[in-house]
Amino acid sequence: MSKDDFILKAEGLHKSYRMGATEVRVLKGVNLNVKKGEFVAIIGASGSGKSTLLHILGALDRPNKGSVFFEGRDLSKMFAGAQIRELLNWILMFGVLHKILRTGVKNQHGDINEFRNKMVGFVFQFYHLLDELSVLENVFLPAMTSKSIVGWFACRRQAKNRAKEVLAQMGLAERIKHKPYQLSGGERQRVAIGRALMNEPKLLLADEPTGNLDSATGNGILEVLEALNRAGQTIVMVTHDERIAKRAGRTVTLVDGKIEHKNSNNL
Amino acid sequence: MKRRITYFAVLAVALCVFIVVVVMTVMAGLVNEFKEKNHRFAGDCVVGTESLVGFAYYEDFVKLLEQQDFVEAVSPTIKSFALKRRRGSDQDNIAEIMGIDPVRHSQATGFGDTLYYHKDDVSGTFEIASDANLAGCVLGDFMLLQDTNSRYLSVANLPRIPYSISCFPLTARGALAQAGTDMVNTKTFYFSDQSTTGLPRVDGSIIYLPFEEAQLLCGMAGSTKRASRLHIRFKPDVKIQDGCEKVQSLWQKFRQDKADEIQAYSLDTVTVQSWKQYRRASIAPMENEQTEMSVMFGFVGITTVFIVLVVFYMIISHKSKDIGILKSIGVSNIDIIELFSGYAFMVGILGSGFGLLAGWIFLLKINTIEDWLFEHFGFQLWDRTIYAIGDIPNQVEFKILAIIVVSAIVACLIGALIPSLQAARKKPVETLQVGQL
Numbered sequence: 277m278s279k280d281d282f283i284l285k286a287e288g289l290h291k292s293y294r295m296g297a298t299e300v301r302v303l304k305g306v307n308l309n310v311k312k313g314e315f316v317a318i319i320g321a322s323g324s325g326k327s328t329l330l331h332i333l334g335a336l337d338r339p340n341k342g343s344v345f346f347e348g349r350d351l352s353k354m355f356a357g358a359q360i361r362e363l364l365n366w367i368l369m370f371g372v373l374h375k376i377l378r379t380g381v382k383n384q385h386g387d388i389n390e391f392r393n394k395m396v397g398f399v400f401q402f403y404h405l406l407d408e409l410s411v412l413e414n415v416f417l418p419a420m421t422s423k424s425i426v427g428w429f430a431c432r433r434q435a436k437n438r439a440k441e442v443l444a445q446m447g448l449a450e451r452i453k454h455k456p457y458q459l460s461g462g463e464r465q466r467v468a469i470g471r472a473l474m475n476e477p478k479l480l481l482a483d484e485p486t487g488n489l490d491s492a493t494g495n496g497i498l499e500v501l502e503a504l505n506r507a508g509q510t511i512v513m514v515t516h517d518e519r520i521a522k523r524a525g526r527t528v529t530l531v532d533g534k535i536e537h538k539n540s541n542n543l
Numbered sequence: 544m545k546r547r548i549t550y551f552a553v554l555a556v557a558l559c560v561f562i563v564v565v566v567m568t569v570m571a572g573l574v575n576e577f578k579e580k581n582h583r584f585a586g587d588c589v590v591g592t593e594s595l596v597g598f599a600y601y602e603d604f605v606k607l608l609e610q611q612d613f614v615e616a617v618s619p620t621i622k623s624f625a626l627k628r629r630r631g632s633d634q635d636n637i638a639e640i641m642g643i644d645p646v647r648h649s650q651a652t653g654f655g656d657t658l659y660y661h662k663d664d665v666s667g668t669f670e671i672a673s674d675a676n677l678a679g680c681v682l683g684d685f686m687l688l689q690d691t692n693s694r695y696l697s698v699a700n701l702p703r704i705p706y707s708i709s710c711f712p713l714t715a716r717g718a719l720a721q722a723g724t725d726m727v728n729t730k731t732f733y734f735s736d737q738s739t740t741g742l743p744r745v746d747g748s749i750i751y752l753p754f755e756e757a758q759l760l761c762g763m764a765g766s767t768k769r770a771s772r773l774h775i776r777f778k779p780d781v782k783i784q785d786g787c788e789k790v791q792s793l794w795q796k797f798r799q800d801k802a803d804e805i806q807a808y809s810l811d812t813v814t815v816q817s818w819k820q821y822r823r824a825s826i827a828p829m830e831n832e833q834t835e836m837s838v839m840f841g842f843v844g845i846t847t848v849f850i851v852l853v854v855f856y857m858i859i860s861h862k863s864k865d866i867g868i869l870k871s872i873g874v875s876n877i878d879i880i881e882l883f884s885g886y887a888f889m890v891g892i893l894g895s896g897f898g899l900l901a902g903w904i905f906l907l908k909i910n911t912i913e914d915w916l917f918e919h920f921g922f923q924l925w926d927r928t929i930y931a932i933g934d935i936p937n938q939v940e941f942k943i944l945a946i947i948v949v950s951a952i953v954a955c956l957i958g959a960l961i962p963s964l965q966a967a968r969k970k971p972v973e974t975l976q977v978g979q980l
Contacts, residue, residue, distance in 0.1 A: 418872040
């Protein structure tokens with residue numbers, strides 16, 4: 277099987293952090309393949325590096341060593357030159373044009389921000405919604421940020437309809453004008469899932485999505501994820517709870533910075 | 544924009560803009576008014592010498608100037624120092640005498656407008672109504688005369704107030720004329736008018752005399768007559784700089800033509816100056832004061848930058864999680880910078896808008912406010928005897944306003960730049976997963 281058959285492929289990931297004088301090695305050569313349509317749970321004890329791995333898979337962080345391929349494209353090449361390119365766009369006054377029309381110098385391997393915006397959707401343990409925005413605004417925010425000013429004016433109605441559709445799917449049709457702090461934990465997490473799904477990403481990454489919820493509410497969230505997976509959504513979920521991990525199609529155990537054990541829950 | 548700290552930022556910018564608008568407008572008004580008074584006093588261009596001896600052949604040069612199409616009027620003057628004593632007083636005062644032809648001088652400068660009694664008919668400035676044979680003088684210091692009913696006297700009713708003016712006449716070489724016989728020339732003049740230029744140093748020391756009388760007193764009325772200065776007014780469409788350059792080249796040629804004359808040496812010290820150069824000793828301190836003010840308010844601008852910087856640091860420190868969220872959904876570094884820069888721009892626009900409006904209203908009412916303060920507390924913002932002004936200048940200059948507003952917005956953008964760059968450089972994981980590995 278070539279790397280192009282996987283939606284996501286991680287090869288030899290190493291990651292370490294410096295904490296004062298000591299270097300903490302979190303990932304020590306992680307290899308992981310995720311097929312399209314899979315629901316993978318990464319399980320491990322606290323501090324085992326599972327969240328770090330998820331962040332690297334979603335391009336929120338970069339490994340010290342190793343590569344992540346998304347549909348065969350190397351994420352490190354998307355990172356390469358991103359800051360210089362942005363600065364160049366800004367200096368050449370592409371910044372203004374970029375804002376209006378999304379023009380400017382582009383990376384031939386694809387843009388890392390575009391990857392975060394369109395290819396992956398993140399669901400965090402603490403929801404991470406913007407309190408100043410309404411539920412509806414939180415959900416259509418990814419669509420808004422991916423568009424130029426002109427583009428947004430052209431498609432804002434469509435984007436709002438899509439956001440309403442996603443929120444209806446999450447059972448929150450009546451809550452679109454509420455602010456996140458007016459919602460319960462479960463509702464907030466469903467808003468966060470809605471936001472992650474707004475741009476119809478190919479990969480959904482969930483970091484302890486039920487970690488901050490009671491078991492009944494957490495179960496509701498897992499049901500949502502299962503339903504999404506049944507509809508074809510690829511999901512990688514991080515959890516420390518084996519019972520939750522068993523709801524996924526496949527479980528990967530991370531111990532001491534390495535994948536120790538793999539099994540398919542459905543086999 | 545709804546956060547309370549934003550209101551503080553807007554308020555801070557508004558206050559800075561308000562202070563700068565008010566002080567810079569008043570200061571610029573004072574300086575402009577002061578310059579204008581100096582311009583009116585000197586004319587457009589002055590050809591002359593600092594030497595008390597004066598320079599010869601001035602009449603020829605006046606004729607030459609009057610033939611030029613860019614020259615409106617020329618007024619030769621005598622300038623020297625004298626002892627002034629009011630009859631009946633035992634005190635001599637040092638005075639600066641200026642011999643003028645009132646008509647010509649009013650054409651070349653704003654002299655006529657400074658007179659109290661002869662503003663409309665300057666030809667009679669030195670005439671004494673009660674006796675045509677007496678010579679008049681115009682004093683710069685304040686002495687409007689009142690009758691017993693506290694009414695100001697008209698020119699026809701002016702009493703004879705004699706002043707003895709004593710000068711030391713000098714030869715063309717600078718020696719005392721009439722040495723060994725009668726070294727001092729003294730003549731009595733009678734108060735005929737008062738001139739108020741609004742320039743305290745001028746008004747406090749100068750005494751205007753008829754040109755010929757002053758020339759005689761100073762020893763400049765010999766066979767080759769001399770004058771101290773020529774005050775020139777250019778035609779309205781002539782730029783002062785261009786006019787002065789033309790006069791300068793005329794003077795060079797004139798000097799060459801007169802090189803073989805007996806008193807050609809007296810032309811060596813003559814200079815051609817624009818009114819600004821001629822009055823630079825008076826204007827420079829005020830311009831320096833304005834520069835110092837600008838520097839001080841430059842510090843106010845720097846303070847604004849720091850206020851905005853601190854405010855944005857606080858906002859960003861409170862918003863670091865939001866920045867991480869935005870980056871996790873694909874917002875780029877440049878978008879983050881643009882976001883905070885846009886926010887700073889709005890703070891700048893609103894702050895400077897409010898400051899400008901408040902400053903404008905305050906300036907419109909500044910004289911009313913000052914009158915009220917003076918009436919109730921005896922407090923005066925600007926001492927009239929020092930600044931020689933009627934009202935506090937409150938003419939808003941749009942150029943200054945534009946500079947202040949643009950500066951305030953730029954200050955906000957600069958203040959927001961470093962925090963914005965820091966926010967943009969934050970890694971999403973640093974803000975979203977603090978303490979978690």
